[in-house]
Each structure stands twice: as C-alpha cells, then as structure tokens.
Amino acid sequence: MTIALSVALLTTTAWVVRGAAAESTRSAAATMRDQSAPRKALYQSELEQNLQHQHPAAHQHPAAATTGDAGRLARQLARARLATAKYATNLRAAKAGGYQILTRMIPDMGYHFLNPAIQGFDVTKPPILVYERHGNAWQLAAFEWVFPTKPATPPLPGATYGSFGAACHYKDGTFVFASSQDQCATRSPQSGAAFNFWHPDLVTLHVWLWYPNPAGLYNGTNPYIKPFNRG
Numbered sequence: 005m006t007i008a009l010s011v012a013l014l015t016t017t018a019w020v021v022r023g024a025a026a027e028s029t030r031s032a033a034a035t036m037r038d039q040s041a042p043r044k045a046l047y048q049s050e051l052e053q054n055l056q057h058q059h060p061a062a063h064q065h066p067a068a069a070t071t072g073d074a075g076r077l078a079r080q081l082a083r084a085r086l087a088t089a090k091y092a093t094n095l096r097a098a099k100a101g102g103y104q105i106l107t108r109m110i111p112d113m114g115y116h117f118l119n120p121a122i123q124g125f126d127v128t129k130p131p132i133l134v135y136e137r138h139g140n141a142w143q144l145a146a147f148e149w150v151f152p153t154k155p156a157t158p159p160l161p162g163a164t165y166g167s168f169g170a171a172c173h174y175k176d177g178t179f180v181f182a183s184s185q186d187q188c189a190t191r192s193p194q195s196g197a198a199f200n201f202w203h204p205d206l207v208t209l210h211v212w213l214w215y216p217n218p219a220g221l222y223n224g225t226n227p228y229i230k231p232f233n234r235g
Contacts, residue, residue: 073161073162074161076161077160077161077162080127080160081127081211081213083127083128084127084128084130084147084211084213085213085214086128087128087129088128088130088133088144088147088213088214091103091133091144092143092144092214093141093142093143093144094142095117095135095142098117098133098135098144099117101119102119102120102121102122103117103118103119103133104117104118104119104120105117105118105175105176105177106118106132106173106177107173107177107179108176108177108178109137109232109233109234109235111225111229111230111233112225112226112227112229112230112233113134113146113210113224113225113226113229114134114135114136114145114146114229114232115134115135115136115137115177116132116133116134116148116177117132117133117134117135118131118132119131119132119133125149125159127159127160130147130148130149130211131148131149131150132147132148132149132150133146133147133148134146134147134148134210136215136229136232137232137235138231138232138235139235143214143215144214144215145212145214145215145226145229146210146211146212146213146214146215146217146226147210147211147213148208148209148210148211149208149209149211150168150206150207150208150209151206151207151208151209152204152206152207153207154207155207159209160209160211160222162221162222163209163222164220164222164223165207165208165209165222166207166208166209166210166224167205167206167207167208168205168206168208169181169205170182170183170184170202170203170204170205171202171203172185172187172188172189172199172201172202173199173200173201173202173203174191174192174194174195174197174198174199174200175197175198175199175200176192176195176197178192178193178194178195178197180192180193180194182202184202185202188202208224209222210222210223210224212226215228215229216228
C-alpha cells in the first residue's frame with residue numbers, strides 16, 4: 005500500500021505514515037508470532053471486542069430530515085450508486101481502481117479497502133469501500149469516510165458518526181490499537197506482515213449504500229452482516 009496515505013479525507017490533514025518502530029517492539033512482535041493458535045485466537049477475540057467498542061454510532065440517532073433534505077440525500081446516493089456500480093460485485097475492479105486492503109473482516113461490518121489517492125469529500129468517490137465475502141464471492145456493502153474531528157457541517161443530510169481508535173496498520177490488513185506510532189511493531193503481531201502506517205483517533209462515517217442496514221444508513225455496524233463474519 006502506498007506509504008503516504010491520507011486520513012483526513014475532508015481536510016488536508018495527512019495520515020501519519022512511515023517511521024521505524026522501537027527495537028523493543030521488534031522482540032514483542034517476534035514473541036507474538038510464535039504464540040500458539042489458541043493464544044492467537046484469544047488475542048483476535050480481544051481485538052475484535054475492543055474494535056466493537058470503538059463504534060458508538062450504533063447508539064446515535066440522526067436528526068429528523070426535512071423533505072428537502074430527503075430529496076437531496078436521495079439524489080446524492082443515486083449518483084454514488086451509479087459511480088460505484090462497477091465495484092458492486094467486482095473486487096478486482098476496485099483494486100485496479102486503486103483500492104488496497106486496509107482491514108480484514110471486522111465483525112458486523114466487513115473488509116475495508118482504502119484508495120489513498122482520494123481526498124476531500126465527494127459522494128461519488130468514497131475513499132474506503134467495505135466488502136462482504138462468502139467463499140470467493142465479494143459484495144460491496146458500504147462506503148466509509150474518516151475525519152480527524154467531527155465535521156462542523158454533516159457532509160450528508162442526517163449523518164451520524166462512529167469512531168476508530170489510534171492504530172498501527174500492516175500491509176495484509178491486520179492492525180493493532182496503539183496510542184502512538186512508537187508503539188507499533190515493525191511486524192504484525194498477528195501475521196508477521198510488514199508495518200504500513202499508524203493513524204491517530206478518527207471520526208468515521210459509514211454509508212450502507214449497497215447492502216440494507218436495519219440499524220440505519222449511517223450506523224457503524226449492520227446486523228445483517230453477521231452471516232459474513234466468518235467469510
């Protein structure tokens with residue numbers, strides 16, 4: 005993945021990238037890679053629980069939309085569907101368009117793919133695509149934008165937000181929550197993949213445009229995704 009990744013997709017604030025991890029973290033990474041399968045499974049379970057806690061959007065309720073807002077939102081989403089239809093069931097096309105693995109499967113959410121070249125807010129060009137996988141089949145489910153702070157004006161009518169804690173990301177989509185980059189191991193504790201980048205705490209905006217979400221268009225998680233949690 006390109007090292008200079010953009011995280012402030014509404015502003016010009018850049019993702020914090022690159023940087024060598026401290027030598028002590030290297031030994032920690034090696035220790036984690038040597039763990040037994042049960043220990044790794046426990047580690048992953050704790051990680052997922054931590055991540056679920058990072059998405060309070062499930063408890064948010066958007067303000068009542070006016071008729072004008074509803075019409076404007078419908079037009080924006082229609083444009084977004086037309087612009088991303090080529091990716092709906094074709095992950096290969098998304099990768100060819102610049103999207104690269106950001107996270108593996110996050111329970112009740114999906115696999116995240118980031119296009120680091122996309123900046124600013126354009127509903128037809130989401131920087132993050134969220135996919136569901138079943139065997140070898142991939143289905144686009146949602147878009148995601150991230151911000152360093154909550155936008156003063158919602159980029160879409162009635163938008164609500166979640167959050168994602170500061171984390172070290174690795175080139176195979178694994179990640180570890182860490183409050184600063186110097187806590188990042190040079191190799192993923194889960195897989196041994198090379199370090200990619202670190203980012204600070206983020207505000208997130210999900211838009212479930214390609215898969216229905218009974219919890220709401222902007223909710224961070226989706227109960228309908230549970231069957232895909234294990235691929």
